[in-house]
Amino acid sequence: MATEVKVPALGESITEATLGEWLKQPGDTVEADEPIASLETDKVSVEVPSPVAGTMGEHVAQEGDTVEVDAVIATIEAGDAAPSKAAAAPSKTEGNADKSDEAKEGSGPGPGEQPRQRPDATAAQQAPAGEGVEAAALSPSVRRAILEHGVDPATVKGTGKDGRITKEDVLAAAESKSEAKAAPAPTPAPAPSAGGERRQERVRMTRLRQTIAKRLKDAQDNAALLTTFNDVDMTAVIEARTRYKELFEKKHGVRLGFMGFFVKAACMALRDVPAVNAQIDGDEIVYHDYADISVAVSAPQGLVVPVIRSADQMSVAEVEKTIGDFGKRAKDGTLKMDEMKGGTFTISNGGVFGSLMSTPIINPPQSAVLGLHRIEDRPVVRDGEIVIRPMMYLALSYDHRLVDGREAVTFLVALKNAIEDPTRILIDL
Template sequence: MATEVTVPTLGESITEATLGEWLKQPGDAVAADEPIASLETDKVSVEVPSPVAGTMGEHKVQPGDTVNVGAVIASIEAGDAAPKQAEAPAPASTTSPQEQAAGPAPAPTPSEPTAEAPANVDAAALSPSVRRAILEHGVDPATIKGSGKDGRITKDDVVAAASAKPAAPAPTPAPAATAAPATGGERLEERVRMTRLRQTIAKRLKEAQDTAALLTTFNDVDMTAVIEARAKYKELFEKKHGVKLGFMGFFVKAACMALKDIPSVNAQIDGDEIVYHDYADISVAVSAPQGLVVPVIRDADKMSVAQVEKTIGDFGRRAKDGSLKMEEMKGGTFTISNGGVFGSLMSTPIINPPQSAVLGLHRIEDRAVVVDGQVVVRPMMYLALSYDHRLIDGREAVTFLVALKNAIEDPTRILIDL
């Protein structure tokens, strides 16, 4: 008897999703509550669990199809998976004596990658983007340790493995007399449908540009004090709190202090009204395989640096394996985006509607600056505040950045709320 698998409830106001990939193929054994497929919604990827134990049956829809909540997408057959067929014996040789005397045919050269995974890797467990990355970088998936959920390989794992792979020795150039004339290679194009998450990101960012009067103000900050504090206390911090001390904890707390001083940066426009918040729910931009997601640190102004670091670390881990929940990305009064982890020197971030401002952090680099009349080298970072000029004036934006800069350059201010 077959049990139908339906699309689960995805959250408030969400009625449909896109099938991302099948995690189980027809004939595979599945356990109760084991993920068999992933769905992509406007904000997160959601795994569909098997309602019963048994054997994976027919796929009713294909990756990329749009499915409604409650729709049947597959079936689970009762009983264990069918045993795999024994390997068929090698067919008798049909070559002639002359062909046998000539020796075996040459083996295919390894320079032509195929789309199949090695025998010890389950190709069905690899998403299309991962398989494509494996072919592009020429790495063996059997040598990659997956960081995704249940040890699945992600695209980031493939890129990391490719960068760690030693460079192949340069081939010995052939004599000029025997070199073949260069010919133009085939030019290929690939069309990939945008994921639902990417479509939503594009829509919301364009909406922000069309609706808000966007402006960006810059400042820079000397990171010396924070770097010294982090180096001095990072071991004790990790031993006590079980999490590494990073820079985001300092910036989140400094931003919360500045938001209290400049409440309009923490406000939003709702029709003809301005909504002010007496709390700071900080959205932090986190990179995920499917795109950028923005989970929210609730009541960040009431948290310690350790609590902030634990929350951000948890968000980062769950963003990679797609287990963030819908409600964790709703709301938010102010956003911090750290492009510095990717090497960005300067940028003009776009606000996350209906919020009115976003803080962009960038890479830290040594620069020559003048301190007390002397040219010295200091670790500097550019800060960028993009804001809706309809609500936030330039004076308020500059005042916010200066308050943030003062708190980072003198972290004692964060402790005494000054």
């Protein structure tokens, strides 16, 4: 008896998703609660578990289809796995094939006939050069990952069933590629493609990318955006991190980074300038006596913004642990819907990618976002002398309907003072 597999509940206000990838093919053995498919929603990827143990049956929905909650997408058959169609086909015609080969052995093709080719040779000829036979079996999510990270599929070793390339294989290859770029070597100019071909490929936007595009455009259309800049001397924070990072990691089990300092400093500044932590609701202003800090995290499918709840009540160690957990689960695609809802203020760290300066866009309905950038040595004047200091540009983008320029500057100065003298964070000054 077949058991239907339905789309699970995806969270509040989410009624549909896109079928990103089938993790199990018809005929595969599945265990109860084993993931058989991956769904892409507006915010995260969700795995669909098998309701029972048995054999994977029919795929009712295909990769790339939009499916609604409670819709049937597959069936699970009771019993052991059946042989795959590819394996079963030769067994049915084995005898006839042998006889046919014996009859034609030693003779060439008749008039008007084409020489017979082995199926595997034909497939190899049809596959694009440099990609191998497996290229035709790449799932949409794997293709997207290959395009996003610029990975040559011919260089990726597949770890999936029958050697298929998975999304994780592509991400691992991309990471190895980025490490190799650390010591760049001169590369010759790429040779023009045969016949001067110029190719295009259309890839459907993921549901997450569509949502990001819509929300950012809505923010530009509805808010009066303005960005104010300042810079901060990172000398004191770098010295503190260098001095205590080993003891910190030994005691708390997590590395001491810069984000812990900036989150705590931002919480102090938000308390001093509550408008930056507020939001507009109709013709009312909603103030918050807590700081739920949204932290922008890069994930394979796009930017996600999980929320550190009550960050103002946390220690630096608790903040670092939370951010580390978010980063790991963002790469694994296991963040939950509830973890990305709410938030009263956002911090986006473009410095990890080398950004010198930017004008970040607010995350509605929030009214402000803080952009952090790369640290670089620059000449500055201290006590009448020119010295070299590790400096970082700070950017605060805000909704000018709610936050005035004076409040934005006051916020940045308070943040700057806390970072340049981390003792202020300790004594809450």
